[in-house]
Amino acid sequence: MTRTHLPTTVALRVVVSLAQHGTVSSAAQALHLTQSAVSKQLKSIEELAGMCLFTRTSRGLAPTEAGVIYIEQARLALGALETAAVRLAGLRSSQPTIRLHVLPILGDRWFMPRFSRFAELHPRIDIQFTTFAPSDTLEEADAVFRFGDGTWPGWDANYVLGRDVVLASSPHLIARNGGLNAADDVRNFPVLDHLQTPLRWSDFGAACGFSDFRPPRVIRFGYYALVIRAAISGQGLALVPRSLILDELASGQLVNPLGLGFSSKNGYWLTTPASRPLHADLAILRDWILSEARQSEGRV
Amino acid sequence: MTRTHLPTTVALRVVVSLAQHGTVSSAAQALHLTQSAVSKQLKSIEELAGMCLFTRTSRGLAPTEAGVIYIEQARLALGALETAAVRLAGLRSSQPTIRLHVLPILGDRWFMPRFSRFAELHPRIDIQFTTFAPSDTLEEADAVFRFGDGTWPGWDANYVLGRDVVLASSPHLIARNGGLNAADDVRNFPVLDHLQTPLRWSDFGAACGFSDFRPPRVIRFGYYALVIRAAISGQGLALVPRSLILDELASGQLVNPLGLGFSSKNGYWLTTPASRPLHADLAILRDWILSEARQSEGRV
DNA sequence: TGCGGCTATTCCATTTCGGACTACCTTCGA
DNA sequence: TCGAAGGTAGTCCGAAATGGAATAGCCGCA
Numbered sequence: 208m209t210r211t212h213l214p215t216t217v218a219l220r221v222v223v224s225l226a227q228h229g230t231v232s233s234a235a236q237a238l239h240l241t242q243s244a245v246s247k248q249l250k251s252i253e254e255l256a257g258m259c260l261f262t263r264t265s266r267g268l269a270p271t272e273a274g275v276i277y278i279e280q281a282r283l284a285l286g287a288l289e290t291a292a293v294r295l296a297g298l299r300s301s302q303p304t305i306r307l308h309v310l311p312i313l314g315d316r317w318f319m320p321r322f323s324r325f326a327e328l329h330p331r332i333d334i335q336f337t338t339f340a341p342s343d344t345l346e347e348a349d350a351v352f353r354f355g356d357g358t359w360p361g362w363d364a365n366y367v368l369g370r371d372v373v374l375a376s377s378p379h380l381i382a383r384n385g386g387l388n389a390a391d392d393v394r395n396f397p398v399l400d401h402l403q404t405p406l407r408w409s410d411f412g413a414a415c416g417f418s419d420f421r422p423p424r425v426i427r428f429g430y431y432a433l434v435i436r437a438a439i440s441g442q443g444l445a446l447v448p449r450s451l452i453l454d455e456l457a458s459g460q461l462v463n464p465l466g467l468g469f470s471s472k473n474g475y476w477l478t479t480p481a482s483r484p485l486h487a488d489l490a491i492l493r494d495w496i497l498s499e500a501r502q503s504e505g506r507v
Numbered sequence: 508m509t510r511t512h513l514p515t516t517v518a519l520r521v522v523v524s525l526a527q528h529g530t531v532s533s534a535a536q537a538l539h540l541t542q543s544a545v546s547k548q549l550k551s552i553e554e555l556a557g558m559c560l561f562t563r564t565s566r567g568l569a570p571t572e573a574g575v576i577y578i579e580q581a582r583l584a585l586g587a588l589e590t591a592a593v594r595l596a597g598l599r600s601s602q603p604t605i606r607l608h609v610l611p612i613l614g615d616r617w618f619m620p621r622f623s624r625f626a627e628l629h630p631r632i633d634i635q636f637t638t639f640a641p642s643d644t645l646e647e648a649d650a651v652f653r654f655g656d657g658t659w660p661g662w663d664a665n666y667v668l669g670r671d672v673v674l675a676s677s678p679h680l681i682a683r684n685g686g687l688n689a690a691d692d693v694r695n696f697p698v699l700d701h702l703q704t705p706l707r708w709s710d711f712g713a714a715c716g717f718s719d720f721r722p723p724r725v726i727r728f729g730y731y732a733l734v735i736r737a738a739i740s741g742q743g744l745a746l747v748p749r750s751l752i753l754d755e756l757a758s759g760q761l762v763n764p765l766g767l768g769f770s771s772k773n774g775y776w777l778t779t780p781a782s783r784p785l786h787a788d789l790a791i792l793r794d795w796i797l798s799e800a801r802q803s804e805g806r807v
Numbered sequence: 808t809g810c811g812g813c814t815a816t817t818c819c820a821t822t823t824c825g826g827a828c829t830a831c832c833t834t835c836g837a
Numbered sequence: 838t839c840g841a842a843g844g845t846a847g848t849c850c851g852a853a854a855t856g857g858a859a860t861a862g863c864c865g866c867a
Contacts, residue, residue, distance in 0.1 A: 214588065215516060217824090241825070241826050242846095247825080257595065267845090273595050276591060276595060276598075279591075280590050281591065284584040284588055285513075288513055291577050530812090531815095542815095543816085544855075551854095679866095683867095
């Protein structure tokens, strides 16, 4: 008889974060835990599941068939919990809470690190975050980060950042591959692609005037964090919104020697339901976000 | 800024169990916890939610508006975790696991208490239970308990128990209400009804030959466990499958002085997908369940 | 008014959990 | 070929959470 032991909620977050980040260490960082803690959580949930959820590769972890199933359900479970929290926040009429839906990569790499400053500036404003909430509950949110070209019927959209897409590579990869001295050299490099935003490389090729751009190898990933990680470890060239890799560019982990890149039609936007009037606190938050974004992208 | 603290999974089970059972004590019993533990879990999750999820009445707990929302999402979350477990069990081809979906009231009051005996008899047979799994995943189960008349297209159904429906009352209620000396006296009592099986009382009226049966008061509940609990506390007469209240009838907490009742069209069935051949272990389980059920209903 | 049934709280033993540290493996470049 | 880098797993330990027993207290009711 199977003991009806349930996983912990942090184990669920661990599993999801592992899938997104591909290594125990970076998942841990995203969760504000140590590598040790995450490793143990992973072990315990795999024991509970009775099978491996991730295969250990030399570069990190990749979900197994079972892992894919588990991750999917873990997201659903976390989404339900977020939905509950959001709806309760909606009931609390006395102290209005801003319900903000964030996207994984944008939240991890740009928004959350900066948000603590906002929280200090405006300790009175209460914000409820969601990231796993199912898409049919998004209209309950007061503001939603989205990726696209800015047209979402029924929503007012403010451009945040992300249209400034740059080529990024590990310096070692460039050295190993005979250098990157002209745009045309890009053709000799393997490239990293993101399954959900697949047009990046053809857009880039067009911007560079390549008539026919066929990289020697394309490696695809399901999460942008994996693309960035793979770029850092020298697996190929990546195209990434500059604002998401400011730290890596500054530290030299990633470089863009020729300053290649292009201006994308798509970027990250902050959207608010057009039907609802904008609450004063929400306007403050929005303006702060837009101002931070201008700073990150160097638009004065 | 709202701390993104997630509730524990046991807190989720507590909330759901509280809704089903209506008191901390009986929820605790169903969860194999103490009243103290459940009370504390409730407190902690209410603090996390920032509002009361249950109103404390003199007889127990009733969900608030916020509670209803939370309970719904908690079920979804638990359902997702069950789905994950079930699907993983399906992958483990080496050691086949029987995936069995149980109904709350039947599981709590009849199946689970007896199941430990089966587990002793057949320690080799591994069973994975689900109770919250969403209905569109039921076809993944190997066997599903259902309530109805035995016709489910695509499923083979074996009658288990529950068609023997009896009148049940607290002895105090009968004493307080001038006795129950003839079937017709039933008309003087308030009755307890179950929202999901609403025809019980009209069926009963018909079986007793009442031309027009209008109880002075009808109290409705969303869970059968609440009906039984209300009956025990003397809030009204209940119609309950006899096998679900064997203990209470034996102890005198519930009585049926005139032996009233009727044979219902609907009962609990064990169903198996008609498309899949019956695994040997599953046949063992089914036969054991049917034999236990015959014993409970006194059908030799 | 006292009893039964219920919840909340306190105290305490136990367990769990997370962080620091260590061990160890693999890849990669000089 | 070796050392550095980056990764995971395991051990040890202090802190925190948790659950059970016992207790206090509340409410409805005979």
